[in-house]
Amino acid sequence: MWTQRLMWIAWPAFLMAGVLEVLVFAFVDPHDLHWFGQPVALSRQGVYTVAFFVFWAVTMVSSGLTTLLAMSPFELNRCPVPEGDRPDDCRKPSGCV
Template sequence: MWTQRLMWIVWPAFLTACVLEMLVFAMVDPEDLHWFGQPLALSRLGVYTVAFFVFWAVSMGSGALTALLAMSSRELNRDQVPGDDDPTA
């Protein structure tokens, strides 16, 4: 169950990160980016890579929060109820 729920979070987040990467870098040149007034020390490919993983992490956080809020209170508290072995009930 947890692996399925994890894939419900990771896969859409991956696709979202892909779309965000295309949209952002269609309009922004990584060579023009500055951090605290200094040019970035990363190559163009490095900026693309870091940005993708940031987009993916933020999207996964959003998906994980959605999955958490979609869980029933019984499912969340199943370890605290003695004798309750059925989390779907």
């Protein structure tokens, strides 16, 4: 279940990171970039690589928050421990099956 959700998050984020990479670097030359007033000390390929992983991380966070918000309250609040082994603070509310 969690592996499937991870793929729901990672794969679209990977695709969008690629799209962002193309869009950003169609207009920006990596050698023109500055960090705190200093030129970036990476090669063009290094800037492309770092930017791709930053774009991927940001879009994964976005997709992850969307997936989290799409979960039902039952999915978020259920206790993964079997009924007899649950601690007192992990009891099912009354009326739940």
